[in-house]
Amino acid sequence: MAKQDSFIKIRGTLDGLTFYKSIDGHLIRRKGGVSRARIMNDPNFIRTRENIAEFGSTAHSGKLLRFAIGTMLHRAKDPRMSSRMLSVLSKVQKLDGVSARGQRSVKEGLLTVAGKSLLKGFDFNNRATFQSVFHSSYSLDSTTGVVTISDFVSLDHLTIPQGATHVSFRNAFLSLDFTSGEFDTKYSPAINKALDMNSSTITLTPAAVPGGTGLKLYLLLIEFFQEVNGVQYPLSNNEFNVLHLLDVV
Template sequence: MGKLNGILKIQGTLDNLTFYKSADGHLVRTKGGVSKQRVMNDPAFVRTRENGVEFGHSASSGKMFRQAIGGMVFKAKDRKLTSRLVKVMSQLKNLDSVSIRGKRNVAEGLGNTEGKLLLKGFNFNDNAPMQSVLFATILVDTASGKVSIPDFFPMEQLRSPEGATHFSMQSAFLNLDFATGISDITFSDVANFPLDNSTLSISLNPTSVPVGSGTQVYLLLVEFFQEVNGVQYVLNNGSYNVLNVLDVA
């Protein structure tokens, strides 16, 4: 795969070359390969078909996860979120030690400790990962979903972008069954604070415990604002915001 440089940008097929635009720029690749009909029917491509089914499942699981979180995910994400999430879902699928090839799935992969640890700590905005923004002890009550940050000093423990005057935090408690797609999510109130020398004791309580028998996921959203004439504006369309998977149970 080559990258197209120059003034003229082409999209489409020319002879045996295919030109297309992606998130990484204008690219070109050679046309050709095995026909779709042969891939779908030839016994020699059984592994290819199995891999294709499992990749589709991983992509669907990533979409299911994003949709289950709701509008929160739009407040803190990067342009490669979808592909990064598919990669994690594929790794979770690989941890399925029960199903046959072509049928391995995320739900089984999350059924063990290794799978839960793999999803824990995932950052929806790779431009603002939690570990580079928030330097504090975060406590999660997995029974109630309560998220606490005791003795929090924002001026020292929060890396805020230039121009920020305020920040907010909100937690979410998600129950998602990756096998059925059934989900339920509850949120805490949004807690908004000025960026000053105050010492805070932050407590974020979801409105209730979500119902269901799926995987329980605990999330934290951190947003930054600039106040102008009494109105708070999101900085740079939320590119500095954090959304992190705090824990998985």
């Protein structure tokens, strides 16, 4: 794969080369390779078919997770979030120790302690990670999904982007079945605070405990705003917002 350096950018196929644009810029790759029909039918490509099946299954699991938290996701994500999640879930899938090769699943991988540990702590916006922004202790009640942040002082316990005047906290309690695709997501009301030296306790309580028997996931969203004439505006296209996966149970 090569980059186009010319000031004239080409898109399409020319003389066996494909010109296209990605988040990495204008790129070039050579067209060709083994035909899809051969890959899907030739016995020599059985390992490739197994890899394709597992890749597709993992990609579907990632899409399902993103869809289940869509209300929050559009407020805090980076351009490579989907590919980063796919990388993590691929590692989780490989921890499935009960399914045949080609049929390993994210769901089975997440039944292991190691699988849960891989997904726990995922930051949906790597431009503003939880550890780089939030510097306070908190507690999570895994039964109710309630998150409590005691003795919180915003100017002491946050890395605050320039121009921000307010911060908002919200959490989500999610039940997700990676096999059936069924999910139930419950959100807490947002708690908005001015950025100052006042101490308070923040309690984020989801509307209810989600139904279903799927895996339980707990997320925390931190958003920054700038107040102008009494109106709060999202800061810098949400670039500094945090969306963090607190735990997987």
